Amino acid sequence: MTATAEPRVLKHQALRAQLETLLDGMSVGDPFPAERELAERYNVSRETVRQALRAVLLEGRIERRGRTTVVAQSKVVQPLMIGSYTEAALADGRSASRILVGLTQHTADAELAAALRIAPGAPIAQLERVLTTDGYRVGLETTRLPADRYPGMLDNFDHTSSLYAAIMARGIDFERTEETIDTTLPDAREAALLTVDARTPMFLLNRISYDQNDIPIEHRRSLYRGDRMTFTTTLRAG
Structure with a gap:
């Protein structure tokens, strides 16, 4: 028996892909948009933004600097x-x-x-x-x-x-x-x-x-x- 159903893409996973595309056009040290701005831009909830940002943070593409977020150097x-x-x-x-x-x-x-x-x-x-x-x-x-x-x-x-x-x-x-x-x-x-x-x-x-x-x-x-x-x-x- 084989599984044929396509895996479900969650909202924060879809948003993560969009954020990674956004990052591709940015440079190290550039300020990254705040949660509220991202929620409005992509028409998603703040919680969805937080989950997506956390994934991108763990990937090493952004970093926290106090209350701001910037594009990070590679790991x-x-x-x-x-x-x-x-x-x-x-x-x-x-x-x-x-x-x-x-x-x-x-x-x-x-x-x-x-x-x-x-x-x-x-x-x-x-x-x-x-x-x-x-x-x-x-x-x-x-x-x-x-x-x-x-x-x-x-x-x-x-x-x-x-x-x-x-x-x-x-x-x-x-x-x-x-x-x-x-x-x-x-x-x-x-x-x-x-x-x-x-x-x-x-x-x-x-x-x-x-x-x-x-x-x-x-x-x-x-x-x-x-x-x-x-x-x-x-x-x-x-």
């Missing part, structure tokens, strides 16, 4: 790989930097200790930074390191530089990673740091990196804006 395409976020962005021809949120000392709870194969209560160095690309705040990265393994490394660390490079300078090679990817919404603090609405969908990446001796190097939690980032990977048979 950042980030390969899933072992390496520095900055290096990947620069290889894509974009500018990239980091904003320091905090460098703090903690002790490992049971879960983190198990992940890093250290004793519960062992000292942890935590580095938290906002990731920027082309002036956009696109991610929030929190890295936790076993402090005893990296004595003094972060004392004079340039927070805008690559932590990977600083670790590798100590003769530690990144051999493999284990990573999980989920979707989530930011909490109030995360939304403020990334200057986004709390309803903005996020990619949540949790990674544990291992060295050439299969010893855990770091635990990293990365939160990326779903409206500004796209992730890619290559899978090979066998």
